[in-house]
Amino acid sequence: MPKSLDEINERIRDGSVYVVTADEMPYIVGELGAEDAAKEVDVVTTGTFGAMCSSGAWMSFGHADPPIKMSKVWLNDVEAYAGVAAVDAFIGATQLSETRGLDYGGAHVIEDLVARREVYVKAVGFATDCYPRRSIETALTVEDLNEAIMLNPRNGYQRYNAATNSTDKALYTYMGTLLPRFGNATYSGAGVLSPLCNDPDCETIGVGTKIFLCGAEGHIVGNGTQHDPANRFGTLMVRGDLKAMSTDFLRAAILHKYGTSLYVGIGVPIPVLNEGIARKTAIRDADILTNVLDYGVARRERPQLQTVSYDELKSGMIDLSGKEVRTSSMSSFFKAKEIAVELADRIRTGSFAVALPTTRLPLDAVQKPMKQRSKAPLVREVMLPSITVHDSISVQEAAKIIIGKQVNHLPVVSDARKLIGIVTAYDISKAVALNKGDSLKGIMTRRVVTAAPDEPIDLAARRLERYNISALPVVDQAHAVIGIITSEDLSKLLACR
């Protein structure tokens, strides 16, 4: 028997409503069956607390005297977008401070505002007849703003790919530190508590759904950007009053060598209107699958190594083709549960009524890659022929080649023409100065960082930077040297793009 929303809200009013958190539903449905569970349970609360980069807040400052039309505005040295009328601006979570680098950003400004700490504001504009002022500096708290509205373009990802790293250097990403040689894997998402995982067909989650947002009452505005429900990567755009939020459910994040992000706490109530909804909210961590991607490959299509469930991810260890890899969550399940419980309490005590969406979210949105006018050039298109030397030659002979051919790097190859090492002009002069023997084998670097012919030059450039080296031999699949690419040539190329 389907239940109406009015019946549920009536029960919220008279205190007889039965609310559970989403992680309890698998057991309830397991015990009673979906039909009876739908009769028993009125609302299932979900929760998520994760670093959501696509977050920010609109602020309206009020007019100064004489008035200014702000064209650029900074809060604690973090620029906010002010291209909307005179005194409104949007601060984004990942915008970085112009003075404090990667350690302070828009997310921190938002946390400071929510914590009711004073924020230093600086704005400039050009003078007009109606707005004669050119600049202003002041300090204010969130209470001094006329409006402070959180508006997050993309939150609440249904699930997210897990990340690992095949390379031999640690990577610092928005998924945290990825240790070399599959040293760990990180993941994000609340799994069993995730709002969209509990309502994958967006039956109750839609435009106008009332939600818990960082402690305040908020709303779903519509689908988030990059919303891809067909592939179970649905997202939400949410809105709420920053002034009513609490730092218990909102925190700024610093991702080492990546930048800032904002931990946003979202709770979505799902009214159990019928058996079908009860069945969907009975989803378990073991049912929610995601892909493990190799972030060692910095391309749009990162290699998918494996499919794992949130159950496996949460166990702390996954098996990556025979290798045990430890896992870390970047989002907080503990907090997600706290949010689901808090929302359930608010509903039970009658302070949070449940609403149905006025408009459904699209279920057929398609995400296409960016349209690029030109393709990024590939290494093979810009590499130069490389002079190579055999490992049997002497240091003296190598020195002659370096001087004669005016090169700085000499890849060293074996009989089969395979790359086995590299020597630089510096290695040679050091060997000569220190009188260090005769054989090239003794002085060459054996672990050579290389480039592949079919990768974009940006990747080669980033590799040169990361390893702090100035050339990469280009090798084919058989590890034979087919060219060389140097930082000097690359910087010329990248500069004129």
Add this chain to the structure above:
Amino acid sequence: MKIVLKFSQRIMQNPLIADVVLETGVRINIDRAFVDASVGEIVVDVPDEDVEKVAAAFRLRGVEVHEMVTPIRFEEAECIQCGACVSVCPLEVFSRNEDGSISMDLKRCVLCRTCITMCPHGALRAEEE
């Protein structure tokens, strides 16, 4: 017990650890070493009963010796219980409980600092900072 050895560039050239091991006969395990042009800092693990003897031998050689109590300072109020620290610690100091909360056994820490940079909300810091 873990102790921290700090020494200046002046004595860095001497085989300090080898000398102390030979003199005291105590098996010392190096947990972590950091040396740059001006200072050296080494964390060593010494059997509890031998700490005094070993510390004295190092001090005699001009090395500053500190006991390492809780090398990483954990600020609970800053922790969001995400668990990002869990997978990066080589000593498995952190573990995730069933309810998603995080437990830690900081006695095992060797101050490699990986978790400090991994922690997204500055809940982990080095004691001396």
